[in-house]
Amino acid sequence: xxxxxxxxxxxxxxxxxxxxxxxxxxxxxxxxxxxxxxxxxxxxxxxxxxxxxxxxxxxxxxxxxxxxxxxxxxxxxxxxxxxxxxxxxxxxxxxxxxxxxxxxxxxxxxxxxxxxxxxxxxxxxxxxxxxxxxxxxxxxxxxxxxxxxxxxxxxxxxxxxxxxxxxxxxxxxxxxxxxx
Amino acid sequence: xxxxxxxxxxxxxxxxxxxxxxxxxxxxxxxxxxxxxxxxxxxxxxxxxxxxxxxxxxxxxxxxxxxxxxxxxxxxxxxxxxxxxxxxxxxxxxxxxxxx
Numbered sequence: 001x002x003x004x005x006x007x008x009x010x011x012x013x014x015x016x017x018x019x020x021x022x023x024x025x026x027x028x029x030x031x032x033x034x035x036x037x038x039x040x041x042x043x044x045x046x047x048x049x050x051x052x053x054x055x056x057x058x059x060x061x062x063x064x065x066x067x068x069x070x071x072x073x074x075x076x077x078x079x080x081x082x083x084x085x086x087x088x089x090x091x092x093x094x095x096x097x098x099x100x101x102x103x104x105x106x107x108x109x110x111x112x113x114x115x116x117x118x119x120x121x122x123x124x125x126x127x128x129x130x131x132x133x134x135x136x137x138x139x140x141x142x143x144x145x146x147x148x149x150x151x152x153x154x155x156x157x158x159x160x161x162x163x164x165x166x167x168x169x170x171x172x173x174x175x176x177x178x179x180x
Numbered sequence: 181x182x183x184x185x186x187x188x189x190x191x192x193x194x195x196x197x198x199x200x201x202x203x204x205x206x207x208x209x210x211x212x213x214x215x216x217x218x219x220x221x222x223x224x225x226x227x228x229x230x231x232x233x234x235x236x237x238x239x240x241x242x243x244x245x246x247x248x249x250x251x252x253x254x255x256x257x258x259x260x261x262x263x264x265x266x267x268x269x270x271x272x273x274x275x276x277x278x279x280x
Contacts, residue, residue, distance in 0.1 A: 014193055018197055021200070021205065021217075026207070029213060040220045043228075047227050067253055068257065075264050090204050093200045096203060097196045097200035100199060101193055104189075104195070108185060123232075139244075149248070163265075
């Protein structure tokens with residue numbers, strides 16, 4: 001069966017994901033999400049993909065979790081504590097989760113994947129040089145489009161979050177006060 | 181040594197946890213966290229199959245997917261902040277109308 005390192009990382013990842021959804025304070029939820037992402041990065045290291053693991057840590061722990069923490073800080077704290085989920089809805093959600101888990105698990109264990117390409121020791125790990133080469137040759141148009149998408153989405157987020165009423169109403173009130 | 185099926189089962193468990201969060205939670209930021217968990221489960225599957233084949237394209241796809249997820253989080257949080265400014269609330273059940 002699986003080795004203790006795998007089991008430890010699995011418990012950390014799934015446990016932190018559940019904590020991220022169930023903890024009462026949203027800011028601890030964001031921190032638990034960062035821990036869960038670190039666990040996924042640990043899985044990538046176990047899968048001999050250190051480049052993807054470092055990318056995961058840089059993007060998810062370094063950017064996404066911090067961004068969520070900033071959004072939590074911008075939102076009024078009282079809005080974060082209103083938990084209006086009823087017990088029936090939560091019970092149905094847990095039942096759905098268990099059904100998905102058991103059916104997916106049974107399906108996977110019954111499928112031909114079980115033990116087919118099982119042993120990772122037989123094959124050599126992928127070199128990160130190969131990833132870089134593929135990204136800059138075959139996938140270079142995708143890389144360019146991805147960069148444009150990222151730039152566009154960041155500009156769109158800034159345009160969405162920009163307050164247009166600050167200068168106009170502030171100036172208007174000032175003018176109003178001056179005339180009064 | 182862990183096998184391929186172990187990684188895929190962990191990925192399935194993470195997808196189930198993420199779907200539970202999407203179904204039950206009504207807080208918009210928590211729903212975004214659930215989406216991130218599901219996206220990470222997909223990345224884990226990609227890298228696990230990439231290791232098992234072995235083929236570098238799975239890892240390249242996982243890198244692209246991580247970058248797209250970062251863009252999605254930026255836009256999602258922008259939308260949540262706009263909705264909070266309009267409704268003073270981040271409960272998705274309160275966003276009844278789409279007009280400003």
